[in-house]
Amino acid sequence: MILVTGATGHLGRAVLQTLASKTAPDNLAALVRDPDKAADLQAQGISIRVGDYRDLASLQRAMQGITKVLLISGGGDDDALQQHYNVVDAARQAGVQCLAYTSRALKDPDSLTNQLMVRHFQTEDYIKASGLAYVLFRNILYMEALPQFTGPHVLTTGIGLPAGEGKVAYALRSEMGEAIAHTLLDSSCNTKTYYLTGSEAYSFHDVAAALTTLSGKPVAYTPLETAEFEQRLHARGLPAIVIQRIVGFMTDIKNGQEEIVRSDLEQLLGRKPSTLIEGVKTIFNL
Template structure:
């Protein structure tokens, strides 16, 4: 049986969608905080187990009879790293045969501006030290995050970001979920690391050009300093706690952290991943 944590989140649902279409839903377990939000998964025949990363006892119960676990990284809570450790510890105690984790594809973790990302690599180290067979999915920045960065009125305002000339090998979260599902269905768990990225790295000039072509309206990208961007985010009503995280993402992009390009996503999908233009057309409904 395969257990997917964070099963009602966007990535969790994307993974389960492919798994349920490829194998019997009765071989799948969804770990959720709220069973009501998983009613549609239950209706498909997927086993629902209620638990929380912070509740070790609930994790122990969730692991019963499970052979593979996909740990989808948690949010930005202060104890997020300990939450990850709890899942790893529960998997080890349950004798799970394979532990997979959704990490991040970043060029040099030792020079990150966005310190929130460090917990991914600390979790990787903890998994490796656990002795469990593992698979690491190092995911690039989701293409679906673009509207959060550009703002809702991007066609009128253009793109104003402190990302310099940095590039990102954007990929669709939905395709990452599909690829992860394919990897989980393989029989091997040989301590592999996959870099799930798009087939090309794009600058925000490229994003602006795609928006221009698809919308028929001129959209330009204007690099700005971080301080000016912070004011813009505050003016948009972005929560104060979120502002430095977004700025951290942009600064790391500026420094080339997100420009990694790998063929792993294409190989797992069995086709080329969506291009920037294809993804933007869907995300922005253009």
């Protein structure tokens, strides 16, 4: 039986959608904090397990009878790392046979600007030290995140970011979820690390060109200095911690952290991942 944590989130639902199409619902369980948000999953026959990353006892109860657990990484909470540790501890104590984790595909974890990302590799180390059989999915930035970077009025304002000429091998979250599901359905737990990236890395110049082609409107990318970008975010009223994290993402992109390209996603999907222009067409509804 496979338990998917974060089951009502975007990635969790993407994983479960593929799992439900490939195996009987009584082989599947969904970990949720609010069962009301999982009514559609329950209607499909998927077992709903109520638990919270912060509540070890609830996690232990939720994992009874579970063979494999997919730990979908939590958000930016201050105690996010401890939350991950709790899931690992509960899996070990419940006798889970395989633990999978959604980590991040970054070129050099030791030189990251965005310290929020460091916890992924700390979680990986904790999993490896736990004695559990495991699978790690190192995911690139979701292509679905592009509107958050470009802003809602990108077709009129263009793109202004402090990402320099940095590139990202974007992949669609839906395709990552599909690939993860395929791996979970494999009977083995091969202590392997998969890099789920697109087949090509793209700069924001490429993103602007795709928007121009699809919209018929000229969209340009202007690399900004970090200080100017921070001033713009401050003027929009964003909290300092949010500004720090956004700038961290942009700096890491500028430094090439997100430009890793691997073939794992293509192999797990059995086809080429969506290209930038294919993804942008859907994401921006063009």
